[in-house]
Amino acid sequence: MxxxxxxxxxxxxxxxxxxxxxxxxxxxxxxxxxxxxxxxxxxxxxxxxxxxxxxxxxxxxxxxxxxxxxxxxxxxxxxxxxxxxxxxxxxxxxxxxxxxxxxxxxxxxxxxxxxxMKKFNNIIEINDKDLTVTVETGINGMNLERLLKVKGYTTGHIPQSLYTSSVGGWIAHKAAGQFSTKYGKIEDIILGMEIILPQGEIINFKPIVRNATGPQFDKIFIGNEGTLGIVTTATLRIWPLPAKRTLISYAFPTFEDSLEAVRHILREQVYPAVVRIYDKDETSRHFRDVEKASEKVMIIFVCEGNERLVDLEEQITREQCEKFSGIDCGEHPVEHWFETRFKVTETSTSPQYKLTVDTIEVASSWENAAKMYHHVTETVKQIKGLLLFTAHISHFYPNGIGMYFSFGGVEMGEQTSFDFYQKVWNTTMKAVLESGGSIAHHHGIGINRSGWMEKEWGKSFKILKEIKKIIDPNNIFNPGKIFDNTWKGGAN
Ligand SMILES: Cc1cc2nc3c(=O)[nH]c(=O)nc-3n(C[C@H](O)[C@H](O)[C@H](O)COP(=O)(O)OP(=O)(O)OC[C@H]3O[C@@H](n4cnc5c(N)ncnc54)[C@H](O)[C@@H]3O)c2cc1C
Structure with a gap:
């Protein structure tokens, strides 16, 4: 080579x-x-x-x-x-x-x-009384879940990349798993951390449920993307494995109906572990064989935990779905999701057919969610060469959602594949901000969003940059990311 x-x-x-x-x-x-x-x-x-x-x-x-x-x-x-x-x-x-x-x-x-960090792969301690696990952060996600399962626990953090990601990467990129509506996102799961700062100093944030000891300094390292320090150990919340799991799916006439159903379920303080809304295009792609979902918007739910609570969650979930014109599609669509949820061959084989594909996740309040979906979709669909643009929503809060777009297309005319790729990314970022949303929900900034940090953060970005200078005066930690706009560069 x-x-x-x-x-x-x-x-x-x-x-x-x-x-x-x-x-x-x-x-x-x-x-x-x-x-x-x-x-x-x-x-x-x-x-x-x-x-x-x-x-x-x-x-x-x-x-x-x-x-x-x-x-x-x-x-x-x-x-x-x-x-x-x-x-x-x-x-x-x-x-x-x-x-x-x-x-x-x-x-x-x-x-x-x-x-x-691969060699930092040990479980240090499981504490049954506190329901915590302390690990070295290079540990692989699936290995952690396997080892916990043997002892009867789960972290509840199950990203699609479970087999190929580490606890350190989850913290650094502020990850969210497929079961996040019940168990929370990584910032809800992490209780304590040990961090080596850029100049070699080791600091510890002790695992504590909450404290009122001044500003929450530890939070600055969740989502730091390797620019402020290396997280070497972390204490995570764990849960006993659920006693019962119920699978539910409903198909809705419109995207708006589906959003309203979920919003009302959460208002009832019911948090199904998995909630996924697929827009019409994604419904037809993933649930082709579900006749009742034809030309409709599918939602799948997984309720899990204590048996009696799960039964009640199911009852309330069904009531709200039916109130918003949902049609019961049974367990099969959810079983199908369980079977295919780690499979990504569709996207990873696209480049050999000269298709440029990617996914972009963003966040919104409930107020702006439908508006953002339509504005982003309509704007991006005008890009020359775009062949596919679809969405699903897989992370929910009482106050809003995390939305996930998928696109595919080909470069046209003088464009390179990277030009096309950047155009779709930039158009999406702009349309999200115009709709009052946030440019990233759980994949982080990296290079792709580095050009949008100032627009996202406004004046506070300047202060964040000053903090970076204090912690990493020689700018040796992952330069060219978060704090520098590398995105404008291209392969020309
Ligand atoms: C098929 C697929 C599905 C995915 N599904 C999800 C999903 O469901 N949810 C989700 O949130 N993400 C998902 N992702 C994105 C990705 O898996 C996450 O961003 C993950 O958290 C990255 O972990 P990693 O260990 O691979 O980190 P890496 O890719 O190795 O690193 C990511 C960043 O973290 C920094 N970093 C890594 N370890 C440390 C450490 N110990 N201390 C400080 N900084 C560190 C690196 O410098 C880098 O900036 C998916 C990715 C793929 C390919």
Whole structure:
């Protein structure tokens, strides 16, 4: 393999390391020879995350970013050693979980040292009385759930990427799982954390249910996307495995009816673990064989927990669905979802047919939800080359929703696939803000949304940038993300 044959897409501000071999030797001194690599194949393996445009780039001979060193520390001292060296030499470091991020968060666009957290993979303690588990954050999500299940627990945090993501990545990208309407999003699940700051200082936020000890400083590290520190351990809430699970589905005449049904269910303080509304196009794609759902909007529900409570949740859920013209479609659509919920071959095989595809998740209040759906859909559908634009809603709150768009299309005329991709992203971001929504619900900022941070945050973004300067004065932590607008760059 010759990496020079690839075109680097984000190489404008790449850090040039003059004394590369000398630094490699120092890293070997810190980590030992088994925990570092500079081989081309390893550098290539860490050149992208799971962003769907990454598959297109690989076929087009494009690389997103090349690190200089790949490291797999297995002690905190290793991490501290790497950080001290990186600060002395002003070399970027990029924390790495499992690379399942979909917005470019873990891509080493300025070169530097990848710190892969895979060897931090232990469960430290399960506390039955407090219902908590403390883990090292490199642990794989599915492994954590498997180990908890044996003991009769779950975190309730089940992202579609469960098999391919880590606890550290969940915290860093502010993740939300498929069962989030009942169990909460990652910020509701995390109780405590240990963090190594950019200059090597280790800080601890003790696992406590709540405190009134000044501003909630710990929250700044949830969603930090590897730009403010490395989370090394975390304490998460756990739950006893549910005693009962009930599967419900209803089809509705309109998107608005479906929204109203769910809004009213939540107003009754009923929180089914899974709630998913599919717009008409997604309903016909996923539930082709459900005749009653033809030309309709499908909602699937999973109620789980204590038997008596689940029965009551079912009763209230059905009442509200029927009040808003829902037609009962039985258990089969939910069983189908359970069977296919981790399957993503449809999207990952698209690039070989020259289709550029991706997903974009955003947030809205109930007030603006339908308006946002229609405004975004109508605006994006005007883009030349767009073949598909659909939506589902899979995360709910009493006060609003997280909406998830999927798109596919082909570049037209002079456009590159990346131009087309950026156009759909930018049009969606703009339309979401015009509708009073927020540009990201659970995939984070990474590269793709970095150009929209100022518009999203307004004046407070300036303060956030000042905080970053204090915590990471040499800007070595994952530069080119959140705090820098890298998005405007392209492969031209
Ligand atoms: C098919 C598919 C389905 C998905 N489904 C969901 C879903 O249901 N819900 C959801 O929320 N997301 C989903 N995602 C997105 C992705 O899985 C999440 O963003 C996940 O949280 C990333 O975890 P990771 O360990 O792979 O992190 P990575 O991709 O390795 O890293 C992501 C970011 O976190 C930083 N980081 C990683 N570990 C640490 C650490 N220990 N300390 C500090 N920073 C760190 C990195 O620098 C990077 O900026 C999906 C992705 C795919 C490909």
């Amino acid at each position: 010759d990496l020079n044959e690839f075109k680097l897409i984000y190489d404008k501000d790449r850090t040039v390391i003059q004394n590369k071999k000398e630094i490699e030797n120092k890293l070997r001194g810190i980590l030992g020879d088994n925990n570092i690599s500079t081989s081309e194949i390893d550098i290539f393996a860490y050149s992208k995350d799971a962003s769907l445009i990454g598959h297109t780039w690989t076929l087009e001979g494009i690389i997103a970013g090349l690190a200089d060193y790949i490291t797999w520390p297995d002690t905190k001292e290793h991490i501290v050693g790497i950080l001290k060296l990186a600060n002395e030499e002003k070399i970027p470091v990029i924390p790495f979980g499992e690379g399942s991020g979909v917005v470019g968060g873990a891509i080493p666009i300025r070169g530097g040292i990848i710190i892969d």
